[in-house]
Amino acid sequence: MLRIINVVGARPNFMKIAPVTEEMRRRPARIESLLVHTGQHYDESMSDSFFEDLQIPRPDLNLEIGSGSHPEQTARIMIAFERVLLNHPADWVVVVGDVNSTLAATIVAAKMNVRIAHVEAGLRSRDRTMPEEINRVVTDSLADLLLTPSRDAGENLVREGVTGEKIKFVGNVMIDTLFRNMDRAKDSRILDSLKLEPRRFCAMTLHRPSNVDDKETLSGILDALEIIAEHLPIVFPVHPRTRDRLVHFGLDERVRRQASIVLTEPLGYLDFLRLYSNSRLVLTDSGGIQEETTVLGIPCLTLRENTERPITITEGTNQLVGNNPVSITRAALAVLEQDSRPARIPELWDGHAAVRIVDAIEEASPG
Numbered sequence: 001m002l003r004i005i006n007v008v009g010a011r012p013n014f015m016k017i018a019p020v021t022e023e024m025r026r027r028p029a030r031i032e033s034l035l036v037h038t039g040q041h042y043d044e045s046m047s048d049s050f051f052e053d054l055q056i057p058r059p060d061l062n063l064e065i066g067s068g069s070h071p072e073q074t075a076r077i078m079i080a081f082e083r084v085l086l087n088h089p090a091d092w093v094v095v096v097g098d099v100n101s102t103l104a105a106t107i108v109a110a111k112m113n114v115r116i117a118h119v120e121a122g123l124r125s126r127d128r129t130m131p132e133e134i135n136r137v138v139t140d141s142l143a144d145l146l147l148t149p150s151r152d153a154g155e156n157l158v159r160e161g162v163t164g165e166k167i168k169f170v171g172n173v174m175i176d177t178l179f180r181n182m183d184r185a186k187d188s189r190i191l192d193s194l195k196l197e198p199r200r201f202c203a204m205t206l207h208r209p210s211n212v213d214d215k216e217t218l219s220g221i222l223d224a225l226e227i228i229a230e231h232l233p234i235v236f237p238v239h240p241r242t243r244d245r246l247v248h249f250g251l252d253e254r255v256r257r258q259a260s261i262v263l264t265e266p267l268g269y270l271d272f273l274r275l276y277s278n279s280r281l282v283l284t285d286s287g288g289i290q291e292e293t294t295v296l297g298i299p300c301l302t303l304r305e306n307t308e309r310p311i312t313i314t315e316g317t318n319q320l321v322g323n324n325p326v327s328i329t330r331a332a333l334a335v336l337e338q339d340s341r342p343a344r345i346p347e348l349w350d351g352h353a354a355v356r357i358v359d360a361i362e363e364a365s366p367g
C-alpha cells in the first residue's frame with residue numbers, strides 16, 4: 001500500500017489536485033492518500049468555494065497558516081508540515097504548481113527523506129524576480145519525480161541537468177478539470193446576473209506583485225482598461241491583493257466610477273469558467289488562465305514580459321503584452337477588430353493527465 005500525502009495551499013492548486021486525488025481514490029487497494037491544505041489561501045472565495053465547485057473532499061488536515069511575508073509564510077508551513085510527516089509517515093508527497101506551499105512542503109519532504117512528485121514540473125519564466133520562479137527552481141531541484149505538462153518543460157529540466165528517467169511527460173492536469181466541468185459550468189448564472197451577452201465583454205484578472213504593487217504601473221493598467229472599456233465592457237473579479245492595493249493607492253474610486261468596468265469579488269471555478277469561456281477577450285497575468293484560454297480558443301493578452309508557458313503562445317491564443325498601457329490597448333483593440341486566430345490544443349492536454357500522473361507515481365515506487 002502506497003501512502004501518499006497530497007498538498008495544496010492556494011487557489012491555483014485546487015484545480016490541479018482535484019483530478020489527482022480522485023484518481024488515487026479509484027485505486028483503494030494500492031493507494032492510501034491524505035489531502036493537506038496549508039491554509040495559504042483561506043477566504044471562502046479563494047479556497048472553500050473551489051472545494052465545493054470541484055467536488056474535492058474536505059482536506060484531511062488544514063494547517064491554517066494564513067498570510068505573511070514569503071519567508072514567514074514558507075517557514076510557518078515548513079514547521080507545521082514537519083509535524084504532519086511525523087504523525088503520518090508517507091512514501092510520497094505530491095506537490096502541484098509553484099506557490100509558497102509547494103516550495104515549503106517540498107523542502108520538508110526532502111529533509112525527511114520522503115519522495116516528492118511535482119505536478120507541473122519544468123516550467124520556467126527565467127525571471128527570478130517572480131516569487132513563483134524561485135519556487136519552481138527549488139521544487140524541481142529536490143523532486144524525485146518531475147511530471148511535466150509540455151515537452152518544453154522537460155527540455156528545461158534536461159538543460160538544468162536533471163536525468164531523463166526522473167522526468168515524465170504527463171500533460172496538463174488543469175485541463176482534466178476544465179473538461180470535467182464545462183457542462184457543469186453551464187448552470188452558472190453569472191452571465192445573467194451581470195447582464196452580459198456572450199462575446200460582448202472582456203474578462204480580466206490581475207494579481208501579480210509586478211502589476212499591482214507599484215502605483216504607477218497599476219494606474220497605467222487602469223488607463224488601458226478605460227480605453228478598452230469604451231469598446232467592450234470589462235468584467236474584473238478582484239483578487240484580495242489587488243483590492244488592497246487599489247484602496248491603498250486611492251485608485252478604487254476611479255475604477256468604480258467607470259460603468260463599463262464591472263468589479264466583482266473573486267469568482268468560484270464554475271462562475272469564472274462560464275465567464276471567460278463566453279468572453280470576447282481575456283486580459284490576465286495568471287498562469288493557468290493562459291492555458292485554459294488556449295484550450296477554449298479564447299484570445300488572451302497576458303500582462304507580463306515573459307511566460308513560463310510558451311506553448312500557449314506558439315500553439316495557443318496567448319500574446320505577451322507587458323504592462324505598458326499603450327501596448328495593452330493596441331493589442332486589445334487589434335483583437336477586437338479581427339476574428340480570433342485558430343489555436344491548436346497542445347499535446348496531452350486531453351483530460352487524462354491525472355491517470356498518467358498516478359500511474360507514474362506507482363511505477364516509480366519500489367516493489
Ligand code: UD1
Pocket residue numbers: 010011012040041042043046047067068098099100101131132207239240241244
Ligand atoms: C499566491 C501565489 C501565486 C498565485 C496566487 C493566486 C505564491 C508565491 N503566490 O499569490 O503564485 O498565482 O496565489 O491567487 O505563493 N489574501 C486574502 N485572502 C486569502 C489569501 C490572501 O485576503 O485567502 C490577501 C492577503 O492580504 C495576502 C495577499 O492576499 O497578504 C497575498 O496572498 P498570498 O497568498 O501571499 O499571495 P497571492 O498574491 O495570493
